[in-house]
Amino acid sequence: MAACGSSPQFGVQFISEFRIVLLGNKGAGKTSLANMILCRQTTSPRSTAQCMKIRGVAAGRLVTLVDSPGWWKNFLVHETPEFQKQELVLSMAHCQPGPHAVLLVIRVDALYTEKNKQAAQQHLELFGKDIWKHTIVVFTYGDRLQDQTVEQHIESEGETFLQWLVGKCGNRYHIFNIDRYRGTQVKELLEMIEDMVAGNGGSCYEMDKKCLYEVKEMKRVAEEKANKRRMMVQEQRNVHEGHNISLSNIRMVLLGYRRSGKSCIRNNIFGREIIDLKRTSQCVKTQSEIAGKIITVLDTPGWWKTLTARDTAELDKQEILRSICLCPPGPHALLLTLRLDMPFRDEELKSLEEHMGLLGERAWNHTILLFTHGDLLGDMTVEQYIESEGKDLKLLAAKCRNRYHVLNNKNLLDGGQVMELFKKVEEMVAENDGLYYEMHPRTYKEVRRKWRLMTKKSKMRLKVKRRRMISSVKGAGQYLTELSLILLGYGEAGKTSASNTILGTTDFGFKRTSRCVKRMGEVEGRLLTVIDTPGWWKRLPIEEMPQFSKQEILQSVSLAPPGPVSFLLVIRLDSSFQEEERRAVKDHMNLFGDTVWDQTVVLFTCGDWLGDRTIELYIESEGEALKWILEKCGNRYHILSNKNQRSSNQVTDLLKKIEELVAENKACCSMGMWESKEKTGRSLENVQANERGIQQQTEDFDLDDDVFTTDMKYNIF
Incomplete structure (x- = not known):
């Protein structure tokens, strides 16, 4: 790194004109901070699309600030468009020979996850790993801390991202209250920059010249091609203008x-x-x-x-x-x-x-x-x-x-x-x-035929469901004071979110579950034990699953206390369910033995995705693979919207269904297993028989009818 027009004075590095680059995610407050440092009175700051160079006086010192485009907080570097990454790198070229300081702007009132940490690290290291030696973390919106100090905030539980970030920057950080200007904030920041430059041997940060040249060349070539494209498109439009x-x-x-x-x-x-x-x-x-x-x-x-x-x-x-x-x-x-x-x-x-x-x-x-x-x-x-x-x-x-x-x-x-x-x-x-x-007319007819068949079948399934609900009310399950639930399913099905929703907490976190996690809580007067398990690959055969993962899933049963246990098979509504998924579910469920299906309720997550449509319409649209799973579970299913955790009814209804299941299983045990299977299979046979009749009726319809309606807010077209 090169020395940058500064001279030592009284043990610190005196800088005649500061060169500063602002980096950070969108909404962090970079532009507001730039305006505050230079005492600029502007309208509400807009999103910075390209690098913006500003010169002015701050605390009696000359300052050149370069504001850069922000990245999305949750996006890794490969998820940022190429032109924005180029703009970030070129921010260094706007303050040659290089900035004295890079200010990494962080909102003090925002939550940060592991992915946010990766995003910050990857975007900063576009400039090279040495960038951290020249970086200061600047916290914005300091007034949101109220009575808490910034040090307490950094060290507070769950703020591991901030501890890591401040550590990467050599424990250099400063806090700004953007809503109320205080001149000492700027003066203290400039003094911190001088100390940092002195600690770096009087050097500013210089971007690798080869890297900078390559990015400039890429941008130049893109601009030339863009001009040619613009002229080509305009000529194309002119040809057809008449x-x-x-x-x-x-x-x-x-x-x-x-x-x-x-x-x-x-x-x-x-x-x-x-x-x-x-x-x-x-x-x-x-x-x-x-x-x-x-x-x-x-x-x-x-x-x-x-x-x-x-x-x-x-x-x-x-x-x-x-x-x-x-x-x-x-x-x-x-x-x-x-x-x-x-x-x-x-x-x-x-x-x-x-x-x-x-x-x-x-x-x-x-x-x-x-x-x-x-x-x-x-x-x-x-x-x-x-x-x-x-x-x-x-x-x-x-x-x-x-x-x-x-x-x-x-x-x-x-x-x-x-x-x-x-x-x-x-x-x-x-x-x-x-x-x-x-x-195409053939496609048009096929869409209509398929829609008719789906809606007919879904109406029949809904009728069967209502009959079962009436019979279950007559013989409602006994209220259970203690209940254990084990959630099973493929990765990203929503098991962890569902576990949080059921207990009404965030105790399970939001990360991928790699080991069984057990949490307890009181819900609707019940002592509820919820066990989240590692997910399997959605379409991967069980033979290709590591042995330790299968053992971990089986371990969940030993974590459940003695008493009623129900399995919740989690399937997300907003994606397809096909034969490969069915085989994977079947094999993983059978790890627990054949009787596991008698204790299982299918729990559909992403319930908000349905809109005004019925779950029965979704089931019929997905086809035989999903229906096989539901039949194995005695057509027991429930919908959960993890985005609506405040709705206690969805959890209350789920617990009632589980209590009915437990009561049904006790009754079945007293009558003998063969009688249990006969009883649980009877309604399914009726559904299947009805479906065969519907299939025949639908094939006999005249597909050229103009209108077909249902009672579920649907017109065919």
Whole structure:
């Protein structure tokens, strides 16, 4: 490292002009801190999209500050877009020969997890491992500590991230109260920087020149390619300009992965916050007149960003297909949404192609890429983003014939961006000879047939369930003062979250369970023992599972105290359940012996995903693999929404079902095992017989009927 224009004075390093770079996650308060250090009176700080260099005077000293874009707190470095990582690295180039200090800005009132620690470490080490020698942790929003000191906060239980972070920075930290200015805060910070520079031998931090050159070159090449792309797209639009048409009504369907911003787009298009920004679980149709045109927008459920179509629940796939038919005679445009603040890689492309493949290859002729969160681009163009992200995004743009558009979700008043989108839709329709997207007639009939069969079967299953509920009320289970529950299931099924929900605590934490965890608590007057177990791989045969993992799962029984024990088989609702999953569940459950099924309730997590749909519709849509599991458990199942832990009813109802199960098992034991099996299987045989009859009836239906309705808030199309 090079000496940086400073000279020793009275044992410290006197700096004539400070050079400081601010780093941190989004929302940490970097821009507010920069304004406070330089006493700048500005409007509410916006998200920093690109490096911003500011010069001024602080505590009587010249200061150059470089504010940099923040990363998402929960995102590792590979989850940050390439252009943002380049901007981070280039922040060093804005204060040559290098910064005296890097201020890592941390909100004092935020919670931090192990993943947040990894994210901070990975983003800082983009600059090299020596960066820590020149870094000071700056805590913002110090007033939120109230009577607690920052030292007490760092050492407090559960704040291991802060202890690690401060240790990495040589125990250098400072606290700022952003809401109230105090001049001593800035003066003390500058003195701390001088001490640090002195401790580093009078040197500032210099980025590796080769690395800096490579990043600059990558950005230069991306800008050149972006200019060529912009000219190519404009020429492409000019070719069709004389053939454009004006549509009196425009029908559009929004498609994309979860949290891509689809629901926000509806607010943008209609110019007001009319949409509840909850996850879209079913198709939502919005229609209004804009600039003399009737605009119809269909929002659809999203899929997981990197998972294949086979991992997506059948109900979600059916909703995507159904959306096309809810805006007859067909949509003019399919708007495929992507976030600009996330990278786009090979796994995202494969997932997206598979889900678009549900609509057929012709769908690409009617698709426009719609980038959301456009405010995060700053002065960059969308073409620069496309070129910096690499081949996968460029391939996707090519599949859409280089039709793309950017929306700033935070600027609902900018009608120009929406009118430009309408213009691009009309250009695409003209390019398609005035045609909208139509589903193939064969696919149309198959979707209708499948939907009818599912709804018929789900209604029958619901009737059987209601009959069982009536009979269970007549012979309700005995109230149990003590109860032991063992949660089983594949990894990421939601066992740990469900355990927390049942006990109404966070005692199980939120990390992946690698060993059995036992917790006790009082729930509804009962002494409840809940045991969380390690999950197995969802589709991995039991033969490939390590022996110690199987032993750990079996160990759960020895942790349960003497008395009634029930097993909760946890399955998440928002993903598919197929034959491989069934085999894995069967083999792992059979570790406990054949009678384990008689003591098991299927616990469906992610209950909020269902929306207004019934659990019976989900069961019928998933098919035979899931129904086999339920039949083995005597069709005992319960839904839990881990996002709604305050709802005590869902836990109360679960405990009642378990008490009924315990009572049923006691009765069965007294009658003999063969009689027990006969009794529990009787209702299932009735269901199966009814299903066979429904199948035959459905096949006899005229599939050309225009309308088919059910009593579950569903029209077929």
